[in-house]
Amino acid sequence: MNITLNGEIKTVHDNITVLGLLELLQIQHQRVAVELNESIVKKDNYGSTAIKNGDILEVVSFMGGGTV
Numbered sequence: 001m002n003i004t005l006n007g008e009i010k011t012v013h014d015n016i017t018v019l020g021l022l023e024l025l026q027i028q029h030q031r032v033a034v035e036l037n038e039s040i041v042k043k044d045n046y047g048s049t050a051i052k053n054g055d056i057l058e059v060v061s062f063m064g065g066g067t068v
Contacts, residue, residue, distance in 0.1 A: 001053035012051070019046040022059070033060045 003010055005021075012021060018041055022029045034041045035058040041049050051057070 001051075003051060003054070004056045006058055016051050017047055018049045018051060018057075021051060021057070022046065025059075027059065027061070031062050033062075034058070035060075 001012060001014055003012060012024065016024070018034050018036065019029060022032065022034075029043065029046055034046065036049065036051070037056055
């Protein structure tokens with residue numbers, strides 16, 4: 001199936017969850033925020049939130065930093 005991930009079309013297998021997608025992409029799920037079709041997905045729901053054909057996802061990672 002095809003999804004849009006951070007503005008790019010990606011092909012992924014059917015029956016994948018948000019957590020499965022993050023694992024496939026080797027992204028640490030504790031360090032990102034995920035938006036699915038313009039709604040934030042709670043981290044507790046990553047494993048139970050199914051991705052469907054045509055869904056639009058944005059994955060944003062947190063970066064450390066500060067002033068020197």
